[in-house]
Amino acid sequence: MSGDLEVASSEDDAADADDADSDASTADTMRERAGESRVKLWLLLRANRLLVAGVLTLAIFVAFVAVAVAFSPSLAEKVGSSDPIETLFASMITVIVTGATLVVTIGQVVLTQENGPLGDQQERMNDTLTVRDAIAELTGTPVPTDPAAFLDAILGAASRRARDLRESVHERRGDEPDETALWEDVDELATGVVENADTVRGQLDGAEFGSFDVVFAALNFDYGPKIGRAERILDDHGEALIDDEQDLLEELKGSLSLFGPAREHVKTLYFQWVLIDLSRQILYAAVPALVVAGLMLAVVDAGTFPGRTLGVDHVTLVVGGAFAVTLLPFSLFVSYVLRVLTLAKRTLAIGPLVLRDSGPE
Template identity: 45%
Template sequence: MPDDESDVVEQTYDPAEDDDATVGSANTMRERAGESRLKLWILLESNRLVATGVLAGAVFVVLLLVGVVLEPPFATSVASGDVLDSIFTTMASGTITGVTLVVTITQVVISQELGPFDDQRVRMSGTMDTREYVRELTGLDAAPADPSALMSSLVAAAAIEAGNVNEATSKIDDEDATEELAEFTDSLRQNADVVLDRLDGAQFGTFGLLSSALDFNYGRKVFEVDRLLARHNDAIGDETREALGDLRDALVMFGPAREHIKTLYFQWALTSLSQSVAYAAVPALLVSLSMVAFVDAATFPGAFVGIDSILWVTSLALALSLLPFLLLLSYVLRIATVSKRTLAIGPFVLRDSQR
C-alpha cells in the first residue's frame, strides 16, 4: 500500500519509458491465443452441424463401449426391469424442456429488435451518423452496405494511413524512432493484407466474416500508436504526428464496427440455433417415445459383431435423442469462446500470451 501520493505517481506506467515493448506483436487470433490449432478449429472454425454430428458420434461410441464393458450385460438389465422406459421418458422430458429454453432465447433476441417509432428513429439516426463518419474516414463516395466490404474499407484505411506514417518517417533524423515506426507500420500492413484476403468474399451469416475481423489486432495497435507518440514525441515532426493521429482514428473506428458485426452475428447464430433445435427436437422426441412405447428386450434379439442388438439400438437412440442438446452445446461453445476473446473494446490486453 503506497504511503503517499508520490508513491502512486512513481508506480504509474509511462509508455514513453517502456523500453521492452514490442511493436511487431502477434496479430492473428491463432497467434494471440497460445492454444492448439485443433482446439481453435473445433471451438470456432468448424461447421456447427458437423461439430454436432461429431459429438453425437462420440456419444454413441462411448455408450456402446460402456455397455460392452460393464456387468451385468445390458440386455440382461433391460430384460429384468424398466430401464428403457426410465431412460427415454427422461430424455423426452429433457427435450421438451430444452426446446422451451431455446424458444425463450429466441424471444430475448427478437425483443431487442422491437420498440416504438421514436426508438427506431434514434437507432437509424445513429447508424446514418456512423456511416457518414466512415465515409469521411475512408474517403469513399459512400460507406459500404455489405458487412465484409465495410470491414475491408476500415482495414484498408488503416493500411493506407500506415503507409503515410511510413512515408513521413523517412524524414525523421532519429534512428530509434525511425526503426520503431517502420517496424510497427510493416507489421500493421502485413496484418492488414492477411485480413483483407480473408474478408474478400466473406458472407454475413457465416463465421468466416467474424473470424477474419478477429484476426485484425486493432486494440494492441491503438496502444502502440499511443506509446510511440509518447516515446518519440520530441523526435517526430508534425507530419508524422498527424499521420499517426489519422492512423489512430482508423484503428479506433474498427473497434465499434467489429463489435457491431459481432452483435449481429450472435443474433443470427442464436436465431439459427433456435431453428435447428426445433427441427432436431421432432425426430428426437419420436425416437424417445418410440423406445418407451414399442421397444423391449425381445424387440431386437441376438447380437451383431458380438454385441447385443438391443445395446446397438439403445446407444443409437440415445445419441439421436441428445441431438437438440448437442446442437445447443456446439453453438454455445463458439459464442462463449468469441465472447471470452473479445470481452474488452479498445487497447486492453487480457491474455497472458499478449502481455
C-alpha cells in the same frame, strides 16, 4: 550526485517504457495470440457446427455401448427383468420438451432486442448513420453496406495512413539518434499495420456474412496494441513530428479506433444470427428426437431386437443409438455455444487492452 540520480531515473523510465512496449507486443493473428493447438481452435471456432454436433452424437453412442457392454448383466437381461428403457426415454421426452421450450424463450429474447417504439428505432438509425459518416470522412468514399466490405474499408484507410506516415518520415530522415529512433518506431508500427491489414483484407475478400468467415477474419486484426504503439510514438516523438505527420498519426489512430466498435457491431449481429439459427435447428432436431423416444417407449422391449453382433446385444445398439439421437438437440446446443463462448472470450476487451490467459481454457 543529483545529476546521477536524474540520469538513473531517466534510464529507469526508459526501461519501464521498453518493458511496457514489450508487454504490449503481440502476434497479429488470433491463432498466434491464442497459444492453443491448431486442432483445438479448429474444433472450437472453424469447424462446421453440424459436423461438431454429429461427432458429439457419435461419441455419445460409442460411449453408451462401450459402458453397457462392459457391465454385467447385459442390457438385454436388465430389460427382461425390469424396464430401464421406459424409465430412460420417459425422462428424455421431458428433457426434450423442456429444452425446446427454453430455446424458444432464448429466441424471443433475441427478437425482443430488435423490437421497440418508433423513437428508439430512430435513435438507433441516427447512431448508425453518425458512425458511418465518420468512417466515410476517414476513408473518403461512401461506406459499403456489406459487413466484409465495411471492415475492409476501415482496414484500407488504416493501411493508407500507415504507408503515408512511413513515407513522410523516411523522406526527411536524418542521422541524429532521435530521428533514427523515430524512424524505427514508425517503421515498426507501419509495417505491422500494413502487413496485418493486408492479410485480413485477403481473408475478408469473398467472405459472406452468416458464415463464420467474416468474424474470424476480423479476429485476426489486432488493433489494440497498434493503438498503444501509436500513442507511444506521439508521446515519445511528438516534437520531432511535423504537423502533417502528427495529423497522419492521429488519423491512423482514428482508423484503428474505429475498427474496434465496427468489429464488435459485426460480432453482435453474428451472435444474434447464430442464436436464431440455433433455436431453429434445435426445434428441427427436437421433432425426430421425440419420435424416437416415443417409439422406444411403445415398441422396444427385451424381445424386439434379439441376437448379438460381435458380442454386442442388438438391443444395446438400438437403445444406444436412440439415446444418442434424443440427445441431438443438446449436441447442437453444445457445438454452437462452444464457438460463441470462445469468440466472446477472445474479444472481451475493446480498445488498447491486451488480455492474456494465465492457463488453459
